[in-house]
Amino acid sequence: MTRADEVRAAVAGHLGIEPERLTEQASLSQDLGLDSLAGIELATALEDRFSLRITDDELAAVKTYGDLQRLVLRKVAA
Amino acid sequence: MAARAHHPALLGVGGYRPPRSVGNAEVAGPIGSSDEWIVSRSGISRRGYAGPGETLLDMAAAAAGKALGEAGLPPDEVSLVLVTTMSNLRQAPPLAAELAFRIGATDAGALDTGAGCAGFCYTLAVAADAVRSGSAEHVVVVGVERMTDIVDPTDRGTAFLFGDGAGAVVVGPAAEAGVGPVRWGSDGSRAAAIAQPYSWAAVRDDPSTPAPTLRMSGQEVFRWAVTALAPVAADAIRLAGLTPADIDVFVPHQANMRITDWLVGGIGLRPDVVVARDIATTGNTSSASIPLAIDRLLASGQARGGQRALLLGFGSGLLYAAQVVRLP
Numbered sequence: 001m002t003r004a005d006e007v008r009a010a011v012a013g014h015l016g017i018e019p020e021r022l023t024e025q026a027s028l029s030q031d032l033g034l035d036s037l038a039g040i041e042l043a044t045a046l047e048d049r050f051s052l053r054i055t056d057d058e059l060a061a062v063k064t065y066g067d068l069q070r071l072v073l074r075k076v077a078a
Numbered sequence: 079m080a081a082r083a084h085h086p087a088l089l090g091v092g093g094y095r096p097p098r099s100v101g102n103a104e105v106a107g108p109i110g111s112s113d114e115w116i117v118s119r120s121g122i123s124r125r126g127y128a129g130p131g132e133t134l135l136d137m138a139a140a141a142a143g144k145a146l147g148e149a150g151l152p153p154d155e156v157s158l159v160l161v162t163t164m165s166n167l168r169q170a171p172p173l174a175a176e177l178a179f180r181i182g183a184t185d186a187g188a189l190d191t192g193a194g195c196a197g198f199c200y201t202l203a204v205a206a207d208a209v210r211s212g213s214a215e216h217v218v219v220v221g222v223e224r225m226t227d228i229v230d231p232t233d234r235g236t237a238f239l240f241g242d243g244a245g246a247v248v249v250g251p252a253a254e255a256g257v258g259p260v261r262w263g264s265d266g267s268r269a270a271a272i273a274q275p276y277s278w279a280a281v282r283d284d285p286s287t288p289a290p291t292l293r294m295s296g297q298e299v300f301r302w303a304v305t306a307l308a309p310v311a312a313d314a315i316r317l318a319g320l321t322p323a324d325i326d327v328f329v330p331h332q333a334n335m336r337i338t339d340w341l342v343g344g345i346g347l348r349p350d351v352v353v354a355r356d357i358a359t360t361g362n363t364s365s366a367s368i369p370l371a372i373d374r375l376l377a378s379g380q381a382r383g384g385q386r387a388l389l390l391g392f393g394s395g396l397l398y399a400a401q402v403v404r405l406p
Contacts, residue, residue: 037119037336040301044340047305056298 092144121335195393245369
């Protein structure tokens with residue numbers, strides 16, 4: 001399992017959805033139905049799962065699943 | 079000269095809820111919102127609004143009277159009255175003095191405290207320490223709020239959240255400790271997260287200035303709550319000499335149902351723990367929310383006397399405080 005797969009599995013598990021729905025272009029708000037609080041809950045879950053810290057500004061810039069996965073992978077690599 | 083020290087315990091609890099219960103439809107209009115949006119964001123369906131005839135003093139006295147009745151304690155045996163509130167628009171006289179007189183605790187010490195939505199847990203800790211040290215034998219602790227006096231009904235971030243009411247407990251001596259050590263703390267770097275944006279002095283100096291109603295950075299507070307508070311709760315459990323599995327009932331400040339849900343998982347409480355969800359019909363009553371929630375859990379039979387409950391207060395400051403108690 002690649003790191004990207006791990007992130008996808010963690011997000012799918014947190015949201016209780018099929019990983020296939022987490023496409024690059026999937027909008028967190030429009031396609032996945034996350035409101036701002038759900039976005040914070042998801043970010044917090046990922047912080048715990050991957051031992052990283054996502055700032056408020058970084059989270060605010062995340063619009064799609066692709067944005068989120070890139071952010072987490074960059075943090076994990078750092 | 080040594081005062082007699084005692085183990086502090088909760089001896090009684092009482093609440094006052096304004097009869098006027100306001101549904102989401104009424105508060106949604108001025109903020110261009112909807113019932114569905116409010117429920118999904120907060121878990122709140124209704125909240126109580128006090129009328130002009132339901133003052134802080136009236137509500138506090140009603141709740142304190144019920145708590146004294148539950149404790150079976152004559153008011154003249156109360157040696158200290160503590161009132162915590164963030165919505166008293168008068169600085170003088172201290173509300174606690176009037177309350178002590180109103181409930182018949184005519185020679186009691188009296189003190190107002192202010193710790194925002196964390197006020198009840200903070201003040202309960204002070205009360206427990208007073209009993210523990212022998213400074214007071216029986217203490218009445220009241221959280222009372224008219225949040226409608228300090229919230230702007232057109233502010234989208236706060237208007238739908240808050241409600242009015244009062245909750246009280248009687249703390250007194252018992253054979254075994256019923257109020258555990260407090261874990262309290264603050265993060266003043268986030269003072270602006272829940273705050274009046276300026277002082278009433280601005281209104282005094284320029285009467286055209288609107289009242290300094292409460293403003294909240296909801297997302298910042300939510301994120302802080304879901305990251306900072308579970309370790310605080312874990313500390314309080316450990317200070318009581320317990321583990322999360324020993325907790326029967328969880329009574330967090332009724333800030334937002336989604337924060338409550340997150341904390342249940344974050345603290346690692348038992349799957350069958352009873353969780354206070356009074357916010358659904360009471361709204362966020364700030365310092366009154368925890369005693370009101372305890373009162374409802376006991377009255378409804380969801381929880382019973384003798385169970386171990388984790389209390390967790392948090393809010394403006396930002397402040398937080400937690401302790402484990404035996405329910406009265």
